[in-house]
Amino acid sequence: MKTIVTMGRGGTGKSSFVALMAKYLIGKGATPLLLVDADPDQNLAEMVGVDLEAAGKKTIAELLSDTFIARGGTTVGVAPSHRIENRIWEEGLYEGSQFDLFAVGTKWVEGCYCLPDAALKNALLSITKNYEYILIDSPGGLEHLNRKIASNVDIIFDVMGPSAKSFAHVRRAYRVIGEVGISFKQFYVIGGYAFPQDASARVAAETSLLYPGNIANDAEVAAHVLAGRSLLDIPDTSVAFRSVGKIMDQVLALS
Numbered sequence: 001m002k003t004i005v006t007m008g009r010g011g012t013g014k015s016s017f018v019a020l021m022a023k024y025l026i027g028k029g030a031t032p033l034l035l036v037d038a039d040p041d042q043n044l045a046e047m048v049g050v051d052l053e054a055a056g057k058k059t060i061a062e063l064l065s066d067t068f069i070a071r072g073g074t075t076v077g078v079a080p081s082h083r084i085e086n087r088i089w090e091e092g093l094y095e096g097s098q099f100d101l102f103a104v105g106t107k108w109v110e111g112c113y114c115l116p117d118a119a120l121k122n123a124l125l126s127i128t129k130n131y132e133y134i135l136i137d138s139p140g141g142l143e144h145l146n147r148k149i150a151s152n153v154d155i156i157f158d159v160m161g162p163s164a165k166s167f168a169h170v171r172r173a174y175r176v177i178g179e180v181g182i183s184f185k186q187f188y189v190i191g192g193y194a195f196p197q198d199a200s201a202r203v204a205a206e207t208s209l210l211y212p213g214n215i216a217n218d219a220e221v222a223a224h225v226l227a228g229r230s231l232l233d234i235p236d237t238s239v240a241f242r243s244v245g246k247i248m249d250q251v252l253a254l255s
């Protein structure tokens with residue numbers, strides 16, 4: 001079981017990258033997969049054609065508010081994140097034929113994500129099913145690193161946007177990951193769909209991190225996302241999908 005975390009600044013194409021990575025792994029028969037949407041402003045489910053609500057599944061935040069607010073439970077005593085662990089697997093996990101998925105969600109009235117994050121972390125630590133890969137999609141920015149949803153990961157992808165700030169971001173991200181004690185085996189910088197194609201020299205000069213390539217800018221991907229259609233259904237000829245395949249071929253050969 002390998003855990004892959006995707007992060008980066010807002011809007012760089014992280015979620016679509018995770019969806020295309022899922023398509024790639026499904027195509028390679030590297031299943032079952034677990035997809036985790038750790039972004040409160042979730043959209044990974046939609047990008048892989050899952051409607052959690054229609055499937056009768058709840059987000060972790062919904063389960064928490066349901067358990068501790070609607071049902072008048074208290075958050076004092078037993079660690080609440082432990083108390084809802086079973087509910088996450090029973091009521092939160094969407095189970096498909098090739099991948100399962102759950103989402104941290106937004107409906108947490110107190111505004112702090114500490115509790116949903118702690119619940120997510122415990123759930124990830126108590127996985128019993130043998131997934132080939134766990135793909136975690138993060139919210140934009142670095143704040144989620146402090147929450148340490150996963151502290152032991154195999155691969156981290158930082159998807160870079162087309163601004164100078166992306167270079168500072170990736171250096172800071174690398175440093176913060178070390179500071180908060182997240183351990184990883186490989187760290188890669190990926191050029192997002194809007195990143196310049198010929199930036200490898202600059203990435204090398206400014207970050208000294210491994211850079212297996214760019215995600216291609218693909219109108220088909222943008223159209224799918226806009227229409228709320230699953231990126232798993234995009235044709236194999238999609239330039240973005242092919243570029244993600246090239247990245248994954250390299251990275252998985254090294255891992």
Ligand SMILES: Nc1ncnc2c1ncn2[C@@H]1O[C@H](COP(=O)(O)OP(=O)(O)OP(=O)(O)O)[C@@H](O)[C@H]1O
Pocket residue numbers: 008009010011012013014015016017039043138139140193215216217218219221222223225226240
């Ligand atoms: N490969 C691509 N080619 C063209 N457009 C893309 C591509 N990937 C994503 N987009 C467009 O960029 C937008 C943002 O993509 P996405 O949601 O994947 O980014 P994100 O980094 O996850 O954003 P956020 O930080 O808000 O979570 C999408 O609405 C989509 O239209």
Ligand SMILES: [Mg+2]
Pocket residue numbers: 014015016039043137138139
């Ligand atoms: Mg996203």
